[in-house]
Amino acid sequence: MHLVIFDLETTGFSPRLHEIIQIAAVRLRHGAVLPAERFATFVRPQSAVPAHITEITGISNRDVRLAPEPASCLAAFSRFVGDATLVAHNGRRFDIPFLRESSNRHGLRLREVSFFDSMELSRRLWAREPSHSLDAVTDRLGLSTENLRRHDARGDVQLLASAVVSMWQRLGAAPDLCPVPLEVGHLPA
């Protein structure tokens, strides 16, 4: 199966009120990360990056000041995705609505793309565990976060890719058979 694992950093939680400031993604084919197939860009927001977001993500106004505009970043990301299935952690509630809202706001025509939420893999594996956050998942899998910048999309997406590969294997699913139902999201056409 052809997957694109992605992560967004934004200026807040609301797709209507806040903006994307970073997109990162890695490609997986047949259950393995393709090291040469990575996507990462800062995105120039219309408003300033709030101080508390810089504190969390390490992303400052200096990082995004000269970055490409949202419309071209979203279009480039969509080209990178191609016909792959998207994967994001809590993507159903956060990343996927953010992509749709941001594309709409910038007047981009949309196309449908399949996705699944990696939290569903965790729920399948550890139904009784109270937390399925990325931190909880990586702890349970014993994944190292050394040399990774957490809350930078490039670091988070690398961690999430390892987590997805590991959870997929633990579920005993064949590399080309998704163990959770696919859903529909939107990207620029």
Add this chain to the structure above:
DNA sequence: GCTAGGCAGGAACCCCTCCTCCCCT
């Protein structure tokens, strides 16, 4: 340690609405 928005899922109830929790930055 609080805040921000929206969702899913449950409670209470029979079809909606309301509530609370989780998770993302």
